[in-house]
Every structure is written in C-alpha cells, then in structure tokens.
Amino acid sequence: MLHTVNKSPYEKNSLDTCLRLAKQGSAILLIEDGVYAAMGGTSETDKMKRATDAHNVYVLGPDLKARGLDEAQVIDGIKVVGYDGFVDLAVEPNTVQSWL
C-alpha cells in the first residue's frame, strides 16, 4: 500500500497515525507540508530514521524545493521523487491511503 502524508508533523499527528497503522514494508510518500518530516537534524529525525528501517519512505522533491528545503539535508534512506515518481508509487501497490 502507498500512504501519502501531506501535513507537517509539527502541525498535525497524521504522520504518527500513518506510522502506527502502516504495515511493515509499505511505501510512505511525504508531500506538501509533510516534507518537513524528511529533514535531518530535527526532533522528528530519529523517528523517521526508524521509519526507514520498517518502510520505504519517499519525499516529493518539488515540494521540498517550493519550501526552500535543501535535498542534501534529507535523512539518509528517504528517497526523493518527482511527480512522475509519485505516479509510479501509486501504480505499484493496489491501494493508496491519503493521510490528511
């Protein structure tokens, strides 16, 4: 299953809900304000590093860029994808869940 999270972890708990409920090995894509969770050196970093052990975690590159966030600061193990990658991630599993 692909999970998308579009809210900042500093604003809402949708990322925590997603991480609690996602089955091991799921794809999790951070989009819109959700991309803040992908950044290293933050209070969310340890949690996200653990998430990359259990899941395939991705972040939407254009949304990092729109917020002036440096791709080089993204946590190791989180892959940066574009909208074409987003489409591929939606095609691969047979269901998609949007955490809003």
Place this chain on the structure above:
Amino acid sequence: MKFGIVVNEGPYTHEASDTAYQFSKAALEKGHEVLRVFFYHDGVNNGTRLTTPPQDDRHITNRWSELAEQHGLDLVVCIAAAQRRGIVDPDEAKRQGKDANNIASGFRISGLGQLIEVGIQADRLMVFGD
C-alpha cells in the same frame, strides 16, 4: 492504468488542488488515464470562472480547464457542495432562480454518484485534500 482524482480542498488554500493537478498531469504524460476529477467539499471552489488571481500567480481554475480540454478530462463538481458555496451552471441558475452562473469551462455539476462510479471504474482513487 485508470486513475480517479478527488479534490476536497479549495484553490489557494494549502496545496491540495496543485498536487492533484501536478499528479494528474504527470499521470497523463506517462500514458495513464484520468477517468474523472471529482471536486467535493471546498474543492468545488476550483470550478468558478470568476477566479482572478494576480497575474504573476498560477491560475488554478484555468489550469484545470486547459488540462481538461487537452485530454478530454471529466471535471465534476459535487452539486450539494456547489449549491452551498454558490457555484452554479446555467441549468442550476435557472432552476434556483439565480441571476447568473459561474461554472468554469470544462467543469460540470453533478451528484455524488459520479464519485462512487469513478471509485468503481478506476484502478486507483487518489484523494487530495485537507
């Protein structure tokens, strides 16, 4: 693959309408089908042709209209959500006794059945919202 797209958030709010548009565009460019884009809740506000953003800003409504024209997309606005928010087409304007309509090119007003239908017909239903 057949995609259904749901937009639950108005334009210029957070980013849902932008993401839905960019996703739809990328899917079409990769050769997938977008069976329908269903605008629900505040998402219906994407469908008014009176939208007038500053010139240096993206025109979210026109962008949807243009994508619909290029690819024959079916842009459906939920009727109950539209009535509450003052989005009307010529038929609705007449039926409700309004003095004008404001539906944008390429959009049409219909019911929730259209969402159920695309949910059944599409391989993936992508939800963008708040």
